[in-house]
Amino acid sequence: MWAIRRASARIKSQPLSSRTFRPCNAKFGTTSSSYIGNIGFGGPSPPISDGSLLLRRFSSHSRGPQSSSIGNHRFSSQAGSESKKEPIKEADTSGSESESESENELDLLDTEEETAGKTDGERRGSSGLFKVVADSSSVLSAKNALDKWVKEGHDLSRPEISHAIFELRRRKMYGKALQLSEWLESQKNIELSERDYSSRIDLIAKVSGTQKAEAYIQKIPESFKGEIVYRTLLANCVLNNDTKKAERVFNKMKDLKLPVTSFACNQLLLLYKRTDKKKIADVLLLMEKEDVKPSLFTYRLLIETKGMSNDIIGMEQVLETMKAEGLEPDLRLQAVLARQYVYAGMKEKAKEVLKEMEGSNLNENRGAFSSLLQIYALLGSVDDVKRVWGACENSPRLEECMNAIEAFGKLKKVEEAEAVFDQMSKKWKKLSGKYYTSMLKVYANNKMLLKGKEIVKQMSENGCRLGPLTWDALVKLYIEAGEIEKADSVLNKASQQLNMKPLFATYMLILDHYAKKGDVHNAEKIFHKMRQDGYVSRYRQYDSLLQAYINAKAPLYGFRERLKADNVFPSKTLADRLAQVDAFKKTAVSDLLD
Known part of the structure; x- marks a missing residue:
């Protein structure tokens, strides 16, 4: 079963590629993770059984001994060591998330499982409870409306509740979903399950942060404090790239003797894929010792990690191992492979995978359409x-329309994108904001300010909620048009109006622009806003802020202390830039000469 180990050291020894397309750039002061047990930190590599082919393939060609130690299988971040990791540079972000990471949002919960078998049309038309909550203007009005709903004798069955929360989540109306969850808990005649409590934790984490979510766990009856509850908290720590808290939650799960599941391990793999790839082998070793079988999601993460590190041979070895274990690539995994081949410049291999995705008859393989549209656009293939x-x-689905719009936009085929949007608007009279945002992104990427404003106006007239992705596209629209002050103003409005914080990438669009101009004052202002919204300990924002000082040829005092306070340890590149800023500092002699 365990075939990944040999390939891992290649990841350890390679910096992240400049084509890496994930915008998550947290920098943690760690060199590797160790299991705190009988051996301790930095011990020799533990023996690996002959059956550990997966682990060996993922860990081969190591530059030195493994840092894993087998004991109580605990994870910890070791601060105080300089990470060798180079900054992750943002490249293509079409589709907004990598295929392997896009599942993370609700895979852990599925409290709305009763609605899973229904079509979008059936779900949209069936929930009056959803409408009651969605139409409320405040917490108090939501409570009053829900109380009235019950008194009028309306349906408050488990399927109705599950569906309402499902719809609120699907629209990312987390604040409204939390209001409903709080009201449900106050109703003594409704029996809550562990999944209900897990859903509540997830919503609290998204609306108020993981600290509040963790505090809420203490209020849950002991009988419901199971693996689902803690893995929900773990997943939200991972979503925030909070390494220390994620490791602490995982260790807590071990202390409580909760089962070690593939989901929990996959969360750590997802976290370390973003923040410290050297720790991935540690997680694989734990999975082997606990006899946790890797899932397709595990393999997708590992394959994508290999591809992002330019280790195509290692990526293919992991794929071989997966097949040897009797697992066949699904469409998502094939999409990951094809993307990584494209990013590696191996277009023919990418096309081979795309042909496999299409099958013998494209019309019979509808599930592949959205990914095919995205990846053929990456290849620059207009005809495909x-x-x-x-x-x-002739009979498109909403997601296919959205991906077609973005694909044509990437190919600079704006008229074709507009034709798809027009067709979509006529077929579905009431579109949610994300579908308008797909067209807004096209206009932003093609510097079409007036048309972009018109789309936003349409959204407002149709009562669409402007979510984080819409604000992101709008900020980019103004930046591409050279209106940085307007973009800054839009971001400020977004931070005030959103129930959730603006995207990290949205802040970085403006911070990078100020850095390029050498506008230290505004760069520091954006940096401060990011900290207020919880975006701390990120290498990427410090790197951009430092660039602002370099371009301004301005001295920077106390920067190393700021890095240390946030547990961000400079790479060689950042250290070299710090030296540049130091050169701008005036000495007593230079002051006299001036």
């Missing part, structure tokens, strides 16, 4: 994008 869109044009 048109061919795939032609296969679904």
Whole structure:
């Protein structure tokens, strides 16, 4: 079963590629994770059984001994060591998330499982409870409306509740979903399950942060404090790239003797894929010792990690191992492979995978359409994008329309994108904000300010909620048009109006622009706002802020202390830039000469 180990050291020895497309750039002061047990930190590599092919493949060609120690299988971040990791540079972000990470949002919960078998049309038309909550203007009005709803004798069954929360989540109306969850808990005649409490924890974490979510766990009856509750908290720590808290929660789960599941291990893999790839082998070793079988999601993470590190041979070895274990690539995994081949410049291999995704008859493989549209656009193949869109044009699904719009936009085919949007608008009279945002992104990327403003106006007239992705596209629209002050103003409004904070990438768009101009004052202002919204301990924002001082040729005092306070340890690149800023500092002699 365990075939990944040999390939891992190649990841350890390679900096992240400049084509890496994830915008998550947290920098933690760690060199490797160790299990705190009988051996301690930095011990020799533990023996690996002959069956550990997966682990060996992922860990091969190591530059030195493994840092893993087998004991109580605890994880910890070791501060005080300089990380060798180079900054992650943002490249293509179409689709907003990598295929392997996009599942993380609700895979852990599924409190809305009763609605899973229904079509979008059936779900949208069935929940009056959803409408009651969605239409409320405040917490008090929501409570009053819900009380009235019950008194009028309306349906408050488990399927109705599950569906309402499902719809609120699907629209990312987490604040409203939390209001409903709080009201449900206050109703003595409704029996809550562990999944209900898990859903509540997830919503609290998204609206108020993981600290408040963790505090809420203390209020849950002991009988419901199970693996689902803690893995929900763990997943939200991972979502925030909070390494220390994620490791602490995982260790807590071990202390409570909760089962070690593939989901929990996958969360750590997802975290370390973003923040410290050297720790991935540690997680794989733990999985082996606990006899936790890797899932398809595990393999997708590992394959994508290999690809992001330019280790295509290692990526293919992990794929071979997966097949040897009797698992076949699904469409998502194939999409990961194809993307990584594209980013590696191996277009022919990417096309081979895409042909496999299409199958013998494209029209019979509808599930692949969205990914095909995205990846053919990455390849720059207009004809293939048109061919795939032609296969679904007569009866398109919403997601296919959105991906076709973004694909044509990437290919600079704005008129084709507009035609798809027009068709979508006529077929579905009431579109949510994310579908308008797909067209807004096209206009932003093509510097079409007036048309972008018109789309935003349409959204407002149709009562669409402007979410984080819409604000992100709007900020980019103004930046591309050269209106940085307007972009800054838009970001400020977003931070005030959103129930959730603006995206990290949105802040970075403006911070990078100020850095490029050498505008230290405004760069520091954005940096401070990011900290207020919880974006701390990120290498990427410090790197951009430092660049502002360099471009301004301004001295910077106390920067190393700021880094240390946030447990951010400079790489060689950042240290070299710090030296540049030091050169701007005036000495007593230079003051006299001036």
